[in-house]
Amino acid sequence: MDKNDLLLYAVTDRNWLPEGETLEEQVEKCLKGGATCIQLREKHLSEEEFLEEARRMKAVCAKYHVPLLINDNVEIALAVDADGVHVGQSDMEAEDVRAKLGPDKIIGVTAKTVEQALLAEKHGADYLGSGAVFGTSTKEDASKMDHQVLKQICQAVQIPVVAIGGITEENVAELAGNGICGVAVVSAIFAKKDIEAATRELKKRTEEMVKA
Template sequence: MKCDKKDLLLYAVTDRHWLNGETLYSQVEKTLEGGTTFVQLREKELDEEKFLEEAKEIKELCRRYQVPFVINDNVDIALAMDADGVHVGQSDMEAGDVRAKLGPDKIIGVSAQTVEQALLAEKRGADYLGVGAVFHTDSKADAADVSHETLKAICDAVSIPVIAIGGISKENVSELAGTGICGIAVISAIFAQKDIKNATKELKLLTKEMVEA
């Protein structure tokens, strides 16, 4: 499964912080119903066994909607349950090692904050880049902010698709117009909303307008 630009329009990153008595599965299903184009399962607290079980269930759900499904950071889990790919940060394994482990057919996303990091990730086999934080965010304590100039410079420097991440909401997404990104990755703009399906629909529409602007 290769990564298509249009699959990256609205990229949902899970976070069990917002469950409020719901299951992650039902929240992911709602965002898929609303039109999310890509799903990343991000788990920092679950033990391997539970993580694996959950990942398999959500993979099947994404299959039904024909939406790519990747695992955050955990290459072994991605391999064990045959995810569509993995997303790694700068401090995780570097893209070349991940590619060697996962093989040629999987999607590899890499976080980047500078043009240098972006070029290196592309050279080592990344399929797309997640760049941020483009706005201030509370969900990643260590994410340095990336200016919109840097975001544009990264988009100009690489030939692989770039998505913006970090603090993006329906209120500020239009500010990213003209940077060259093909989509956005969000957590709370979807999962912290009361009506996940509608929040997804609205955000997807606004993102499409921003990308085409």
């Protein structure tokens, strides 16, 4: 896993889709703006619809040479030859995902504590997603994470850590000095009228934060 691929990690959410636009069109705008990784997150599509969506998304991401990760669904990731999978604490264990995907795919794991982070690393995770660093409206069960905990997680593991949860271009600078290599966002990109411009600006500010 190249940690530079995690600088600006966009997680899809079709709740922000305006009428007449497809998810692939939204994602392409965000890729034009400089997103470095895409996670396809679908909670309400049938397996067949999810599979078709993943195939289309794989083609868009391949065009921009950006990794495509599938949220939770290992079978879909295998079927479309996605670059990897992201799993939460209530999903499949990283070592079981690795056994299914093989050695060359990316595995991301959500970690909210140092203990979860160390276990995920031990089980073969390539990166961690930690948060919600500013709280979030995207996931109802996500409680706000103390930034000191985020820093402790970054110090405890050797693998890259991405912050997630309520991150915007206005507050991303507050994450400087914690040791993260990038941010994962949903509404900070997909809720914007000009997705490409919003992505470009957030990427610029994230680069400044990581270097600070």
